[in-house]
Amino acid sequence: MKSPKVVTSAAAGAVVLSLGLAACGGGDDSSGGTSSAKFDAGSTAVVNASDKKGGVLKMAQPDDFESLDPANIYYAYGLNFTRLYSRQLMTYASKPGTEGSKMVPDLAEAPGTPGDGGKTWTYKIKRGVKYEDGTEIKAKDIKYAVARTFDRGVLRNGPSYFTQLLDADGYKGPFKDKDLDKFKGVEVKDDYTLVFKLKAPFAEFDQVVGFSGQTVPVPQAKDTGTRYGMHPVSSGPYKWEGDYQPKKGGTLVRNSNWDPQTDPNRKQLPDKIEVQAGLKAEEIDNRLMAGTVHVDLPGSGVQAAARQQILTNPKLKANADNPLAGFHWYIPINTKNIPNVECRKAIVYAADRAAMFRAYGGDAGGQVSTSIQPPAVDGREKGQDFYTKADVNFTGDVNAAKDALNKCGKPTGFETVMVFRSDRPKEKATAEALEQSLARVGIKLQLKGYPSGTYTNEQLGSPAFVKREKVGLGTYGWAPDWNTGYGYLQPISDKDAIVETGNANAEELDDSVVNGKWDEVVKVQDPAQRAKIYNEIDARIREQAAILPNVYAKSLLFRPTSLTNVYFHAGYGMYDYANMGVTG
Amino acid sequence: MTAPIEATGAEQQAQPDAVLAGSGRKAIQGRSLGQIAWMRLKRDKVAMGGALVVLLLIVMSLPGVTELLSRTFGSPPNQFHQNLVDPTLGGPIGSLGGISADHPFGIEPINGRDLFSRILFGARVSLLIGVLATLVSVVIGTVMGIIAGYFGGWVDTVIARLMDIFLAFPLVLFAISLVGVIPNKMLGLAGNDLRMGVLVFIIGFFNWPYIGRIIRGQTLSLREREFVDAARSMGARNTHILFKEVLPNLVAPILVYSTLLIPTNILFEAALSFLGVGINPPDPSWGGMLSAATELYTVAPHFVIVPGLAIFITVLAFNLFGDGLRDALDPRAR
Numbered sequence: 060m061k062s063p064k065v066v067t068s069a070a071a072g073a074v075v076l077s078l079g080l081a082a083c084g085g086g087d088d089s090s091g092g093t094s095s096a097k098f099d100a101g102s103t104a105v106v107n108a109s110d111k112k113g114g115v116l117k118m119a120q121p122d123d124f125e126s127l128d129p130a131n132i133y134y135a136y137g138l139n140f141t142r143l144y145s146r147q148l149m150t151y152a153s154k155p156g157t158e159g160s161k162m163v164p165d166l167a168e169a170p171g172t173p174g175d176g177g178k179t180w181t182y183k184i185k186r187g188v189k190y191e192d193g194t195e196i197k198a199k200d201i202k203y204a205v206a207r208t209f210d211r212g213v214l215r216n217g218p219s220y221f222t223q224l225l226d227a228d229g230y231k232g233p234f235k236d237k238d239l240d241k242f243k244g245v246e247v248k249d250d251y252t253l254v255f256k257l258k259a260p261f262a263e264f265d266q267v268v269g270f271s272g273q274t275v276p277v278p279q280a281k282d283t284g285t286r287y288g289m290h291p292v293s294s295g296p297y298k299w300e301g302d303y304q305p306k307k308g309g310t311l312v313r314n315s316n317w318d319p320q321t322d323p324n325r326k327q328l329p330d331k332i333e334v335q336a337g338l339k340a341e342e343i344d345n346r347l348m349a350g351t352v353h354v355d356l357p358g359s360g361v362q363a364a365a366r367q368q369i370l371t372n373p374k375l376k377a378n379a380d381n382p383l384a385g386f387h388w389y390i391p392i393n394t395k396n397i398p399n400v401e402c403r404k405a406i407v408y409a410a411d412r413a414a415m416f417r418a419y420g421g422d423a424g425g426q427v428s429t430s431i432q433p434p435a436v437d438g439r440e441k442g443q444d445f446y447t448k449a450d451v452n453f454t455g456d457v458n459a460a461k462d463a464l465n466k467c468g469k470p471t472g473f474e475t476v477m478v479f480r481s482d483r484p485k486e487k488a489t490a491e492a493l494e495q496s497l498a499r500v501g502i503k504l505q506l507k508g509y510p511s512g513t514y515t516n517e518q519l520g521s522p523a524f525v526k527r528e529k530v531g532l533g534t535y536g537w538a539p540d541w542n543t544g545y546g547y548l549q550p551i552s553d554k555d556a557i558v559e560t561g562n563a564n565a566e567e568l569d570d571s572v573v574n575g576k577w578d579e580v581v582k583v584q585d586p587a588q589r590a591k592i593y594n595e596i597d598a599r600i601r602e603q604a605a606i607l608p609n610v611y612a613k614s615l616l617f618r619p620t621s622l623t624n625v626y627f628h629a630g631y632g633m634y635d636y637a638n639m640g641v642t643g
Numbered sequence: 644m645t646a647p648i649e650a651t652g653a654e655q656q657a658q659p660d661a662v663l664a665g666s667g668r669k670a671i672q673g674r675s676l677g678q679i680a681w682m683r684l685k686r687d688k689v690a691m692g693g694a695l696v697v698l699l700l701i702v703m704s705l706p707g708v709t710e711l712l713s714r715t716f717g718s719p720p721n722q723f724h725q726n727l728v729d730p731t732l733g734g735p736i737g738s739l740g741g742i743s744a745d746h747p748f749g750i751e752p753i754n755g756r757d758l759f760s761r762i763l764f765g766a767r768v769s770l771l772i773g774v775l776a777t778l779v780s781v782v783i784g785t786v787m788g789i790i791a792g793y794f795g796g797w798v799d800t801v802i803a804r805l806m807d808i809f810l811a812f813p814l815v816l817f818a819i820s821l822v823g824v825i826p827n828k829m830l831g832l833a834g835n836d837l838r839m840g841v842l843v844f845i846i847g848f849f850n851w852p853y854i855g856r857i858i859r860g861q862t863l864s865l866r867e868r869e870f871v872d873a874a875r876s877m878g879a880r881n882t883h884i885l886f887k888e889v890l891p892n893l894v895a896p897i898l899v900y901s902t903l904l905i906p907t908n909i910l911f912e913a914a915l916s917f918l919g920v921g922i923n924p925p926d927p928s929w930g931g932m933l934s935a936a937t938e939l940y941t942v943a944p945h946f947v948i949v950p951g952l953a954i955f956i957t958v959l960a961f962n963l964f965g966d967g968l969r970d971a972l973d974p975r976a977r
Contacts, residue, residue, distance in 0.1 A: 367941040421730035481919030484938045488753050491925045495723055505834050506924050509823055528827045
């Protein structure tokens with residue numbers, strides 16, 4: 060999962076950014092179950108299930124939110140947090156296990172109804188749902204919320220799907236011209252009916268609506284533009300007490316106008332929720348283990364020092380979870396600089412998966428991967444290994460690699476460049492492991508590190524740079540905005556997804572079979588049929604040796620014993636913040 | 644006068660006249676500035692200790708010697724020994740960071756590479772960059788300083804402003820961004836040779852004003868001295884005065900500040916490596932090792948201590964030697 064520390068650059072305009080929301084509760088489909096506190100129990104079930112109200116829930120983070128304006132947030136942890144004080148049209152189901160990545164209605168009565176071949180999506184909203192001041196939420200408030208997202212000067216951080224998908228004729232947002240009738244992308248049929256109008260059919264519109272906070276209703280009269288994030292109007296179980304103080308924090312108190320009858324996805328257990336920003340990450344870990352802070356907001360897991368303590372102390376370990384966090388750390392093999400498939404195969408054959416696995420922290424750090432799609436992706440199949448083995452003890456097949464090199468016409472090997480993010484020790488260790496293992500067959504890797512701030516845009520993410528510097532390999536990780544094969548694979552394998560900067564198709568794959576399948580799959584209506592095609596694409600990419608699978612990332616999360624109703628949420632890739640309680 | 648003194652009996656027969664005679668004879672011989680300095684330096688135990696360590700480091704870094712030492716006492720610097728590492732925690736199995744007969748300084752976490760060899764090869768990188776960068780700084784700084792100090796006037800003004808500009812340069816930021824845009828092959832260099840060249844350039848080229856200012860100040864006072872006037876009145880040309888009259892008198896400060904600049908540059912190189920813009924992996928560098936260690940200091944504290952000590956000892960040795968050298972060459976500065 061993305062944490063502020065890990066974030067690089069949100070490539071503006073990319074359909075799927077690496078700021079992801081994908082995750083999985085470890086593979087099995089248990090949901091709604093409860094469990095007592097033991098290691099990894101919270102990955103698949105609710106730990107310390109309780110409906111006891113009261114207490115103060117304390118949350119902390121090293122940095123700060125991008126904003127508290129639900130429409131102006133892209134980080135998964137921020138979107139998770141906004142559910143405490145805001146409701147949206149659709150949202151992730153509040154359930155442990157893989158159920159958590161399913162979209163369910165929130166303000167809507169039911170999922171959207173497609174019309175006109177998928178070009179319109181109609182939602183009916185629940186009656187009688189109120190803001191914190193008691194006024195009722197109407198369809199026009201949601202239309203206004205969507206209209207706001209068209210002004211990227213005011214809402215800079217949030218996703219830009221609506222501006223890309225909706226048919227709105229160059230609409231510039233409601234801040235300069237307050238007349239909402241000029242916005243044609245969403246039509247208000249009556250106070251409780253909304254119709255979204257798209258430029259082209261888009262099958263996964265419920266996911267677009269549900270993964271972010273951009274359909275959280277905003278009363279137009281109370282919108283303060285860029286300052287709205289200081290004190291957003293609440294529609295959820297909690298409301299802000301005073302303004303949020305950036306870099307300091309704020310306090311949420313119960314919202315008496317929130318009606319649990321209309322909201323199956325949230326509980327209102329603590330009396331108060333205190334958020335503190337600007338604490339050091341190590342300090343947060345210590346306070347978590349002491350129980351004086353309940354939640355580490357970024358949700359990307361504890362730091363190295365705490366990791367060591369937790370993994371070696373059985374008592375602490377019983378209160379930790381080790382779920383798959385949503386990312387797949389893999390190695391793209393550039394097909395332009397290494398055009399011969401046999402040469403690419405040699406790389407995959409020779410790669411020491413055992414060393415790469417260790418580079419990511421062994422069992423607690425990841426799971427050796429087979430498919431490119433991580434387990435959380437809907438309908439993903441594990442698939443078969445191509446030229447490598449998803450085995451923690453597999454150190455590479457030197458003989459097969461040499462055969463492949465012979466077929467490639469380079470029996471003595473070749474030289475190429477491998478890039479990695481120099482400020483990420485795990486990627487450095489991975490690059491070093493590959494350098495060592497490929498050297499065994501004569502493939503000489505020259506390792507070059509770059510700062511992660513520019514890496515995904517200007518180095519690995521720039522085809523011009525990759526061409527000029529003859530980059531053959533890189534370290535890369537990817538998590539989609541929502542868990543479907545389209546969201547995961549299309550940006551990293553479709554020829555059409557190759558862009559000048561922020562390119563996610565780092566292998567620059569332009570394979571007629573893969574391209575053909577992408578053209579075909581958008582016309583398929585049945586999700587199961589689509590998933591089958593995604594799995595075929597996944598296998599084809601690996602058969603072409605364009606991607607060397609590495610590990611599915613795991614995070615190590617700590618839950619203090621005083622925290623109740625806590626479970627890993629697959630949609631956000633961390634604990635679900637909207638349903639927790641505290642004891643004592 | 645007594646009988647000629649036997650060397651062996653000198654101590655027993657020590658008499659006032661004998662001492663007088665002895666010192667008198669020496670005074671007559673006369674000693675050059677260098678001899679005096681060397682005598683003073685020899686008496687300074689601390690400086691000699693520093694010099695010894697520096698000498699040891701240089702010998703260790705000579706081509707062939709590093710490889711031999713690494714082969715004899717450790718194992719190749721880039722070889723993995725993952726069987727010696729705990730797969731989950733990443734730390735070495737066993738106490739004291741996996742120190743054993745095969746790995747005298749222990750092993751690196753995660754990969755299990757031999758720390759002894761990596762420290763050795765890292766020393767070569769640090770010294771090479773430190774010394775070459777110093778050389779660049781000293782050459783540019785001396786030339787610019789001497790010109791500014793000797794000619795004065797508008798030349799001095801221009802060079803002084805230039806120094807101010809260089810001193811105000813955000814060097815670390817520049818280094819980070821430059822390393823990002825430097826291509827893979829340039830000027831016939833590639834890979835880590837190029838990276839080293841870039842580091843030498845960055846560290847050396849932007850640090851010359853420090854030594855430049857000192858040289859300028861010294862030159863300013865030297866050019867008013869009688870021997871310069873004398874040379875000028877004899878019709879010597881500027882180049883002759885600069886290189887034959889002024890420069891020899893600057894050797895002492897140049898020597899001292901070079902010795903003191905080397906450790907600064909080694910530290911700077913370590914800092915850049917720490918920030919990830921130093922030597923590319925898998926080649927070892929001390930700063931890079933420290934940077935990798937920050938994540939793992941709880942599982943492998945020795946991984947911080949060993950390269951940290953290496954940097955500490957090297958810098959301290961150079962500084963002690965440099966200080967001693969300054970005292971020896973210029974006792975008034977004491």
